[in-house]
Amino acid sequence: MSKKIAIIGGGNLGSAIAEGLINSGFTKPENIVITKRNIVTLQPLEEKGVMVTNDNKKAVEFADYVILAVKPFQIKEILEYLKPSLDPKKHVLVSVITGIWVKDIKEILGEEFTLFRAMPNTAIAIQQSITCICKHNANEEQIKFVGDLFNQLGKTVFIEEKLMDAATVLGACGTAYAMRYIRANIQGGIEIGFDAATASLIAAQTVKGAAELLLTKHTHPEQEIDKVTTPKGCTIAGLNEMEHQGFSSSLIKGVVTSYKKIVTDM
Ligand SMILES: NC(=O)C1=CN([C@@H]2O[C@H](COP(=O)(O)OP(=O)(O)OC[C@H]3O[C@@H](n4cnc5c(N)ncnc54)[C@H](OP(=O)(O)O)[C@@H]3O)[C@@H](O)[C@H]2O)C=CC1
Ligand SMILES: O=C(O)[C@@H]1CCC=N1
Known part of the structure; x- marks a missing residue:
């Protein structure tokens, strides 16, 4: 069965990821849910068959992979709200948020989750990004899935977390x-x-x-x-x-x- 993907934060980056995953054929639109508070701007994705909602809990309950694409100052509150709905045995978290470290997420959610940090650039909108990725607690299947996902959106390189700030620059x-x-x-x-x-x-x-x-x-x-x-x-x-x-x-x-x-x- 196809993995379900939730994108929390359907702004520039979140929408471009959804667009790229559909255009590349990586997954079907019905396997993606994308959220933001004002969902009017997500209408083009909805028309393509992506599920659109302002209910982050509903999105997370639908998904196996949860891509976090909100602004850095928003993530703490969102994760605290989502914590009861997140299950380390089901959910894999992928954060594209600048300057948010694995330890910051673990402080809120605990030790058990599989986490990836990914740093793409805006050329992701035309599937020409370079995306630097680091992994934490991940098995081979999860690493392959996340690598394949971002390979649809340009090129990827796996790096150590200590290089994520340098990758951002x-x-x-x-x-x-x-x-x-x-x-x-x-x-x-x-x-x-x-x-x-x-x-x-x-x-x-x-x-x-x-x-x-x-x-x-x-x-x-x-x-x-x-x-x-x-x-x-x-x-x-x-x-x-x-x-x-x-x-x-x-x-x-x-x-x-x-x-x-x-x-x-x-
Ligand atoms: N721009 C870039 O080049 C890069 C950015 N990044 C990182 O990616 C992240 C996103 O950046 P970008 O897409 O440019 O930012 P945007 O501001 O375009 O997107 C963030 C989105 O989050 C939504 N949002 C805010 N609060 C919530 C909430 N409670 N639940 C769901 N959605 C919410 C906002 O929509 P609404 O207000 O309608 O809720 C907004 O559309 C940032 O952390 C940034 O550091 C990483 C690499 C490159
Ligand atoms: O300028 C910034 O802070 C963000 C991080 C990478 C691109 N934009």
């Missing part, structure tokens, strides 16, 4: 960093002659192609750069100017600042 914040890089290229592209739409297409597809080169050939970025940089050419001139202006250094500092923010705030 590199994987989830990383989408925003990449967007800024692309935006800056668009601004430069317009200054050298392109209209905004054409500059956007060229900049985005160039970044996509560069990423695909690394993912398919498993080369180091510097090997690919060597192929572009003609001696005395324009690429190396531009790259060196970017470095003189602190390009790599500013990115590294930004990554470390995001990391420090998570570690000190949460």
Whole structure:
């Protein structure tokens, strides 16, 4: 029998997970229930056959796997409310919530539950996320199910929990960093002659192609750069100017600042 999935918190991420699981054929819509307080925004999923409700208890009672996708400050109250309905022999919990640790969930629910933490990014909406996952108390079947689930939504990597904050920065914040890089290229592209739409297409597809080169050939970025940089050419001139202006250094500092923010705030 197919495993039932409850998504508690049908916002950006929760809805994108439901959408991706249906589009990929991982499970049928009737095996998914998704919740939020104001369910009007979930109508498109309801029309596809997903069960939609504002009753978290009802959702949990239906499910085997419970994906927690609310904001960090909401989870404590929700788990305390759901505790009587959660059974460690039936339910596997999967939290995508930033900065909520296995020990935080265990403090509320006790020691016995199988828990996963997963850190996707917003490209999950088009099944192109990288999702970093860590496991706690999980058996092979549960690990396979959760790995398969997120593999439908992009790529996955299993990591130790101590790296989850770093995964949040590199994987989830990383989408925003990449967007800024692309935006800056668009601004430069317009200054050298392109209209905004054409500059956007060229900049985005160039970044996509560069990423695909690394993912398919498993080369180091510097090997690919060597192929572009003609001696005395324009690429190396531009790259060196970017470095003189602190390009790599500013990115590294930004990554470390995001990391420090998570570690000190949460
Ligand atoms: N955005 C990102 O790039 C990433 C986010 N995350 C994490 O994922 C989590 C969700 O993020 P995101 O989807 O962007 O946030 P959203 O605010 O879009 O989604 C959270 C949803 O939870 C719902 N909600 C609030 N209270 C309840 C409740 N009591 N019961 C059921 N649902 C409730 C809200 O809807 P309503 O108000 O109608 O109830 C809202 O739609 C966060 O913890 C975030 O840290 C992780 C990786 C990446
Ligand atoms: O900015 C944030 O805090 C969250 C975590 C990862 C993406 N967005």
